[in-house]
Amino acid sequence: EPEVTQTPSHQVTQMGQEVILRCVPISNHLYFYWYRQILGQKVEFLVSFYNNEISEKSEIFDDQFSVERPDGSNFTLKIRSTKLEDSAMYFCASRELGSYNSPLHFGNGTRLTVT
Amino acid sequence: GNSVTQMEGPVTLSEEAFLTINCTYTATGYPSLFWYVQYPGEGLQLLLKATKADDKGSNKGFEATYRKETTSFHLEKGSVQVSDSAVYFCALGNRDDKIIFGKGTRLHILP
Numbered sequence: 375e376p377e378v379t380q381t382p383s384h385q386v387t388q389m390g391q392e393v394i395l396r397c398v399p400i401s402n403h404l405y406f407y408w409y410r411q412i413l414g415q416k417v418e419f420l421v422s423f424y425n426n427e428i429s430e431k432s433e434i435f436d437d438q439f440s441v442e443r444p445d446g447s448n449f450t451l452k453i454r455s456t457k458l459e460d461s462a463m464y465f466c467a468s469r470e471l472g473s474y475n476s477p478l479h480f481g482n483g484t485r486l487t488v489t
Numbered sequence: 490g491n492s493v494t495q496m497e498g499p500v501t502l503s504e505e506a507f508l509t510i511n512c513t514y515t516a517t518g519y520p521s522l523f524w525y526v527q528y529p530g531e532g533l534q535l536l537l538k539a540t541k542a543d544d545k546g547s548n549k550g551f552e553a554t555y556r557k558e559t560t561s562f563h564l565e566k567g568s569v570q571v572s573d574s575a576v577y578f579c580a581l582g583n584r585d586d587k588i589i590f591g592k593g594t595r596l597h598i599l600p
Contacts, residue, residue, distance in 0.1 A: 378532070407587070417533065417578060417590040430587055465532055474582035475521045475540045480532035 376400045380466050380481035387456055387488055395451045395484045397466030405469040406449045407478060408441065410434070410462040417465070423449065424472065456488045491516045495579045495591035502569055503599050510564040510594050512553075512579035522546075522555055522562040523580040523588065533578060536564075574598045 379398045387393050399406050408420040421431040423441055440452045449468075453460055463485050467478040496511040514522065521540045525533040537546030542557035551566045562579060579591040 409590075416592040419587045419589060422587055430585060467533075474584060474588075475538075477523060477535040477538060478533075478588055480525075480534070482530070482532045 378466055378468055378479050378481035380464075380484050382484060383482065384485045385487070387486070389458055389488055390455050393453050393456055393486065395453075395464050395466075395486070397449045397451075397481055398447055399449055399466065399468030400470070400479055401447070403468035403470050403479070405429075405472055406441075406443070407467040407469070408451045409465045409467060409480075411465065411483075412462045420451075420464075453486075456486075458488050461486055461488045491520065491581055491583050491585075491589055493579050493581050493589060493591040495577075495594055498576075498593070498595040499597055500594060501597045501599065504571055505568045506598075508564070508566040508569045508573075508596070510577055510579075510596070512562045512564065512591060514560050514562065514579075514581050516560075516581055516583050518584060520581045520583040522553070523582065524551070524553055524562070524564050525578040525580055525590070527576040527578065527593070529575070536577070569596075569598050571598045571600050 381396045406423045411417045419432050421435045422429045438454045442450050463483040465483045466481045492515045523538045524536040526536045527533050537548040539546040539555035545554045553562050553564045576593045576595050578593045580588050582588045
């Protein structure tokens, strides 16, 4: 069964550094998402992306965050200047259809640790 | 706005016990409802879904019925196994683009 893949599985960075989290969504999916999960807490929506542009973003997704689909297969999340509170699991997800009936398919996540 | 509330965990049961994890929602219109499961070290996997009132989603012995009158989507299983130990998330999809999640309920099954 096709799956969403994320790299790296664990990223450690110093405060103020830039990080790029990478995702390869399922190949025939058209809608892409980033969520984050701070340890032991709820899964929070960050951003959705369709047709090479952001379709919706949360208030968490401020100017320090950006997303890109550089080459038709990868989908990246960049944090320009990391803060301690950015430490979390970041999950990429994709969806075949835009209908809210269709489920999201998640990757296994990247654990980001900011020191 | 849209929101999902699910029971606090952790929930600890013995193998073969009956499971209920409560979930209620607030939404305008007619959302779709989902249960996702997260096993240790993994991402979220869809467990089951229901797209309209009175629909019952089911998978791997788990069931949940979309109850519009009580705005609920409680997860049930008649006889749990150790392998069901995981975190379970109730979720809602509505006319906007995203799916929103409850806080998750950690389930621990004792052999």
